[in-house]
Amino acid sequence: MLHTLFCIDSEAHFSIVAREYLEKNFPNWRNKFLHTKSKHCKSASGKMKSNGTIIKEIIIPHRKGKIRLNPDFVVLEDSRIQGSLLGTDHQRMYGIDSYNSKNRHITIGTNKEKEFSLDIYPLSAKDHLEELINELKEAQFSSNLNSKQKLNLLKTLRKNKPAFSIGEEPILKVRGHDIELHLDVERPSPPILRRPPYPESLETRKKIEKHINELLEMDVIRNIRYNEIVEVTTPILITWNDGKYGLCGDLRALNN
Numbered sequence: 001m002l003h004t005l006f007c008i009d010s011e012a013h014f015s016i017v018a019r020e021y022l023e024k025n026f027p028n029w030r031n032k033f034l035h036t037k038s039k040h041c042k043s044a045s046g047k048m049k050s051n052g053t054i055i056k057e058i059i060i061p062h063r064k065g066k067i068r069l070n071p072d073f074v075v076l077e078d079s080r081i082q083g084s085l086l087g088t089d090h091q092r093m094y095g096i097d098s099y100n101s102k103n104r105h106i107t108i109g110t111n112k113e114k115e116f117s118l119d120i121y122p123l124s125a126k127d128h129l130e131e132l133i134n135e136l137k138e139a140q141f142s143s144n145l146n147s148k149q150k151l152n153l154l155k156t157l158r159k160n161k162p163a164f165s166i167g168e169e170p171i172l173k174v175r176g177h178d179i180e181l182h183l184d185v186e187r188p189s190p191p192i193l194r195r196p197p198y199p200e201s202l203e204t205r206k207k208i209e210k211h212i213n214e215l216l217e218m219d220v221i222r223n224i225r226y227n228e229i230v231e232v233t234t235p236i237l238i239t240w241n242d243g244k245y246g247l248c249g250d251l252r253a254l255n256n
Contacts, residue, residue, distance in 0.1 A: 005083035006058065008096065012087035015071050017054065018079035029054060033075065049077040056084065060108070067108050069094055 022029040033054050058069040071090040090096070095109045136157070141150050215221045 007081075007083060007085045008091065012085055014089045015073045015085060015087040016050075016076050016079060016081070017056070017073040017084045018081050019075050019077050020079075021082060021084075022054070022075065032056075034072075050074045051077065058084075 034052050052075050053072045054075055055070055055072045058071065060067045060069070069090070071086065071093075073084055086096070095107075097107050136154065141153070145153070212221070216223065
């Protein structure tokens with residue numbers, strides 16, 4: 001005998017159970033599974049897919065004698081309910097009445113003196129990992145990863161979430177992936193650093209300014225304010241798709 005949780009829902013037109021719940025708690029449930037025409041099921045979150053029914057024996061204990069029920073449940077493919085839900089179809093069949101008095105209880109059949117108490121279970125806290133899975137539902141994972149490896153990867157992403165930045169956030173908000181630049185001033189300098197810091201071509205100059213403005217908008221670089229004291233001035237080297245070096249020099253010289 002397995003102690004199970006089932007809910008009595010006065011708004012549900014028929015009784016349901018989740019396939020995932022059956023797989024976990026009743027390994028041989030398919031032996032009693034009956035393929036039937038799919039029922040039209042809807043919930044607050046949308047439609048649900050059903051493909052058959054299963055008859056489950058339910059024993060409700062009582063100090064004056066237990067009650068045995070044999071309802072049939074519609075098996076839902078995408079439901080997450082952790083138990084069974086007894087709908088109005090079987091509530092009418094077995095004469096189940098619920099009372100929202102101080103001591104919540106139900107009666108079954110014609111015996112109104114035998115009351116079955118209703119236990120109230122608090123909603124379980126939402127799993128943050130499940131939230132992360134929903135956030136990354138459009139993410140693509142390598143086909144070489146098995147389910148356990150994907151789960152470990154999601155846990156790692158969750159643990160290191162502050163080290164990532166979303167599209168609406170500036171790149172510099174990323175933490176944990178700071179870049180360290182090691183500048184070498186010893187001679188001989190690389191040939192590219194021996195070039196004049198600013199190109200003579202007006203067209204090239206416009207491209208460089210456009211590129212710098214884009215970096216400023218992305219918060220990758222910033223302007224140094226007048227009379228601002230900075231500890232380090234880093235030489236800037238900018239390239240674009242054709243591989244030509246567009247700028248090499250001190251960014252402060254470009255501040256207007």
